[in-house]
Structures are given as C-alpha cells and as structure tokens.
Amino acid sequence: MGQLVYLNGRLTARDEANVSIYDHGFLYGDGAFEGIRVYGGNIFRLREHVVRLLRSARALDIALGLTEAEIISAIAETARANHHTTGYIRVTVSRGDGLGLDPSHLTSKATIVISTEQLSLYPKEMYETGLTVITASTRVPPACCIDPQIKSLGRYVNNIMAKMEANRVGAGEALMLNMEGNVAEATGDNLFVVLGGVLVTPPTSQGALPGITRATVIECAEEIGIPFRESTVTLYDCYNADEAFLTGTAAEVIPMVRLDGRSIGGGAPGSTTVRLIEAFRRRTTVEGVRV
Ligand SMILES: Cc1ncc(COP(=O)(O)O)c(C=O)c1O
Numbered sequence: 001m002g003q004l005v006y007l008n009g010r011l012t013a014r015d016e017a018n019v020s021i022y023d024h025g026f027l028y029g030d031g032a033f034e035g036i037r038v039y040g041g042n043i044f045r046l047r048e049h050v051v052r053l054l055r056s057a058r059a060l061d062i063a064l065g066l067t068e069a070e071i072i073s074a075i076a077e078t079a080r081a082n083h084h085t086t087g088y089i090r091v092t093v094s095r096g097d098g099l100g101l102d103p104s105h106l107t108s109k110a111t112i113v114i115s116t117e118q119l120s121l122y123p124k125e126m127y128e129t130g131l132t133v134i135t136a137s138t139r140v141p142p143a144c145c146i147d148p149q150i151k152s153l154g155r156y157v158n159n160i161m162a163k164m165e166a167n168r169v170g171a172g173e174a175l176m177l178n179m180e181g182n183v184a185e186a187t188g189d190n191l192f193v194v195l196g197g198v199l200v201t202p203p204t205s206q207g208a209l210p211g212i213t214r215a216t217v218i219e220c221a222e223e224i225g226i227p228f229r230e231s232t233v234t235l236y237d238c239y240n241a242d243e244a245f246l247t248g249t250a251a252e253v254i255p256m257v258r259l260d261g262r263s264i265g266g267g268a269p270g271s272t273t274v275r276l277i278e279a280f281r282r283r284t285t286v287e288g289v290r291v
Contacts, residue, residue, distance in 0.1 A: 006078040006114035019111055025094025028101065029154025031111070032056035034091040035249045036075070038116075041085040042288025044249075046072055048212045053091060056150045057110075062095050064110050071112075072289070078114045079291045088119035088250070094153070121250045122172060127277065130257030130269050131246065133186070135235060136162035136174035140184040140207035148184065148207045159187040173246060175238070175259070178207035183233045189248035190214040191256075193233055193241035194265075194272045200237070203230040213247040213280070220279035226272060235260075243270030245277075253277045 005017035025031035034049045050071045057064050066074070075089060092113045098106035122131065138161045140148050146155050159176070166174035166187070175191060178184045184207030185191055192201045192214075199221050204210045221228045238244060242265045244256040253276060255269035269277075 003116065004078065004081045006074050006112070008109075008112055009074075011078065011081055014115070017113070017115075019094075019113065020097045020108070022097040022099050022107075023094050023111055024096060024098060024103075024106070025092065025111060025153050027099070029152070029157065030060070030103075031062070031092065031094030031153040032060060032151050033093065033153060034151065036089040036091065037249050037252075037284070038079060038084055038087055038089060038291060039284040039288065041291050042284075043076060043079060043089070043291060044284055044288045045212045045216065046075060046289040048215070049091070050075070052151060052210065052212070053093065056152060057093060059147065059150045060095070060152060062093065062110055064093060064112060066112070074112075075114055076289060076291065079116055082116045083291075084116040085291055088117040090115050090117055092153070119250055122254060126172065127252075127254055128269065130255035130267075131172040132170075132258040133173045133175055133246075133256050133260075134166055134169055134171040135260055136165045136176050136187070138162040138165065138174075138176060140176045140178050142179050142207070143205075149204055149210055151209060163187040173251075173256070175235075176207070177235075181234070182206050183235060183238060184208050185211075186246050186248075189246035189251045189254075191233065191238075192217065192245050192247065193237055194243035194270060195237060195241055197227060197242075199226050199228040199272065199276075200231050200233060201228075202233045206232060211247055211249075213249055213252065216283060217247050217253060217276055217280060220276050220283065224275060224279055226276070238264070241265065243273045245269075245273045253280045 004011040097108040190211040
C-alpha cells in the first residue's frame, strides 16, 4: 500500500490528502507546525514536540480538539502505518477553512495533517567540515508582533527570506538578529557558541524558538560536564568564538565554521562541538517512543 497521511482524524492515501483552498493556513499562514525525527524506530522527543505544538496553538487561540495523548497516538499511528522507522514527521495545523480574516466566519474545525517524509538537509561530510553561514538582513520579529516562540506558519515567511539571502551567496544558513541587533537564531536552527570554555546560547527572550534539539544539547553538556549559560550573543561574540554550531530537528547538531567571511575558531569543528555531536547522537539511539 502507498504512503498514508493523517488528515483530520483519518489515515488517507497521500494523493487524496487535500486541504481546502480556503484553509486559513494557506490563505494567511494562520497555523502552526512541528518537525519531528524518527531514529531507528524511535520517535525522538515526541512528547516535547506535541507540548510545543499545543503551546503554539494555545498562543494562537486555535482549538485543535485533540488532547496531548491523542496527538501523540495519531503521530505514532501514522508512522506505524507507513513503516516509518527513520526520517522526518511533519505535523501541520491550521485554524480551519474560511475566506476572510475573521475567525468567527470559519466553516470548519482546525485542520490537522501528519505526514512522514525523508529528509536530509546537509550532506554527511558537512557534519565533519562545518557550515558556512552569513548574517541575514531580515530580522526576527519582536514578541509584540508575532512571538518567535510560537512555531507559527506565518512567522516562517521571514525565515524563508533570510534563507534566500544565504542561498544567493552560497551559504548553508543565515543567522537572524533581533530588533536590538543581538543574535536570535538561524532560519531553522538555534545557535550555540563556545566562549572561553563556556557553552553559550541566546535565551528564547532574544527571539529564539525553544528548540528541542537545543534543550537536548543543554542536557548533553550537563551530562558531560561542559559549563553552560544562556546569555545574549552578539555578532562580536560569534566572530570571536572558539567554536560555534547550530541545532535543529532537521539539521541536528552541525558545526558552523565560517560566518560573514570570517573563520570561527580554527575554521574547523572544535572539540566541544564534536563531543556534543557524539553525545547527541548517542541519545538519538536510545531514546524515543517506539513506532
Ligand atoms: C526558527 C527555528 N529555530 C530553531 C529550530 C530548532 O528547533 P528544534 O530543535 O525543536 O527543531 C527550528 C526548527 O524547528 C526553527 O524553525
């Protein structure tokens, strides 16, 4: 049987899994999403992703009509139905169908889609050689506009613009600054730097998504005894860092060795980064909800 997609409570053949042209996610970016990884038959940090999805939905005041446990089992059921033991799971929700901004005119409940995908963001060798990154001119919006802690669909227009800036100059990623000029994160990843032996990442209040890979890496640092603090990170800090790397479900943990034409550290992945990559990979082999 071909691939199945969970669409509003039913597993549907992928070719027939269509949403309305009036879907608010399509019309206005009025929705939220999650990207989740499956490693060796285990769905990594599934509960954490579902909690973040529910928080995004609550902040947007979208009623999903499903409990945390129901969403978890819908995701696991979709992965199981597709024998999806390694890869990516995309969960997308929107407010529902209706032409016009006013949510009181919606003609349906929230749209909920779960699909299983194969994904490889960067070539394998880049995890050994590291990534070239630029700083985008596109900024992360302040929380008073659309809070970057919400993994909302609409927010990503900005990130796509920043990613296009990176593409235009052949860079692998773009860092995004907040309105104060401090580094918030990259277009689809959180940023870590190593400064004087201390691992540092910007707090989410600087405009960073509360990344699940970020949280895992912080746990790994604690486990292997690497000093860590959350603190404002400037471009000056990045240019002068001993090491830097990005974290995200899709990118996993990837070294950042050049930024805006400058080499970071020795221009190669540093020892702290390598230890954290190993610790992260170990966790992905032992943790997770069985498919
Ligand atoms: C803007 C942004 N920042 C950070 C991340 C990393 O978050 P996570 O590790 O939960 O995938 C993502 C990916 O979801 C993202 O889109």
